[in-house]
Amino acid sequence: MSIFMLILAIFALITLFASVKIVEQYEKGIVLRLGKFKAVVEPGLNLVIPYLETIMKTDMREKVINVEPQKVITKDNVTVTVDAVIYYKVVDPVKAEFEVEDFDTAATTLAQTNLRNVVGDKTLDETLTARDIINSSLRNVLDEATNGWGVKVTRVEVQKIDPPPEITQSMSLQMRAEREKRAAILQSEGVKQSQVLEADGKKSAEILKAEGDAQAKILRAQADAAAIKLVAEAASKHFDERAQIWRRLEVSNNVLEKGTKYVIPTSSDIVNVLNLEGEGKITPIKK
Numbered sequence: 001m002s003i004f005m006l007i008l009a010i011f012a013l014i015t016l017f018a019s020v021k022i023v024e025q026y027e028k029g030i031v032l033r034l035g036k037f038k039a040v041v042e043p044g045l046n047l048v049i050p051y052l053e054t055i056m057k058t059d060m061r062e063k064v065i066n067v068e069p070q071k072v073i074t075k076d077n078v079t080v081t082v083d084a085v086i087y088y089k090v091v092d093p094v095k096a097e098f099e100v101e102d103f104d105t106a107a108t109t110l111a112q113t114n115l116r117n118v119v120g121d122k123t124l125d126e127t128l129t130a131r132d133i134i135n136s137s138l139r140n141v142l143d144e145a146t147n148g149w150g151v152k153v154t155r156v157e158v159q160k161i162d163p164p165p166e167i168t169q170s171m172s173l174q175m176r177a178e179r180e181k182r183a184a185i186l187q188s189e190g191v192k193q194s195q196v197l198e199a200d201g202k203k204s205a206e207i208l209k210a211e212g213d214a215q216a217k218i219l220r221a222q223a224d225a226a227a228i229k230l231v232a233e234a235a236s237k238h239f240d241e242r243a244q245i246w247r248r249l250e251v252s253n254n255v256l257e258k259g260t261k262y263v264i265p266t267s268s269d270i271v272n273v274l275n276l277e278g279e280g281k282i283t284p285i286k287k
Helices: 002-019 093-098 103-120 124-129 131-145 165-257 270-274
Strands: 020-023 027-033 036-041 044-047 053-059 063-073 079-090 151-162 262-265 282-285
Touching: 002 020, 020 027, 020 053, 027 093, 036 093, 053 093, 063 103, 079 103, 103 131, 103 151, 124 131, 131 151
Parallel strands: 262 282
Antiparallel strands: 020 044, 027 036, 027 053, 063 079, 079 151
């Protein structure tokens, strides 16, 4: 009896553990009852009927598929080697599990086929310079094709586009010639710009010199005018004083002509100044 109870207890524990399923945060769980889809469960602790139900876990994180390099012929008949990377994530776990057997293999094959179609519609130059257009076109095609698989293609990136060695060498020579041409143009423009700046500098210096000379002439003219004005003012003042003296002398002469007697110092030369000799009577006074 004790052995039977022990076996029963062990069976009960196994059954309990079998009924508890843990789904991680980045997963979704698909419950199958006797192999038939029953429900989708969220991350966390989930209970199932032991021995009758099972849970399939689907990773919902973004994944990456590397598309192996392949040779593709461009529109102008140049063979190039192209590879790509596909980024996708599951949006419908039920379709992702039941609608496609191996999504990675299917997506890789689909990408290679459409990559040949997209690149085949472009010339070599367009292929080398239009990566963004190729990426966008390829992503749209893959996203539409995989829509029924419960998968969303988020982006596609063409990593490498390698032309044949002879084309690569020719392109290298062409790029070198272009670089040398640009360097020569830049050097020529630099010399031209330097000459322009030098000419502008000389022009500015000459203008400043001319302006300085003109300003100096103006200042000299102003100084000369001021000096002439001062001389004129001094001369005018001097002649005004002389005129006043002459007027006084004329008055004195008129008075003396009337015979009036005046007393003047003996040391004075007024007699000579007034030209009074022989006219009137003058009495000198000694000090």
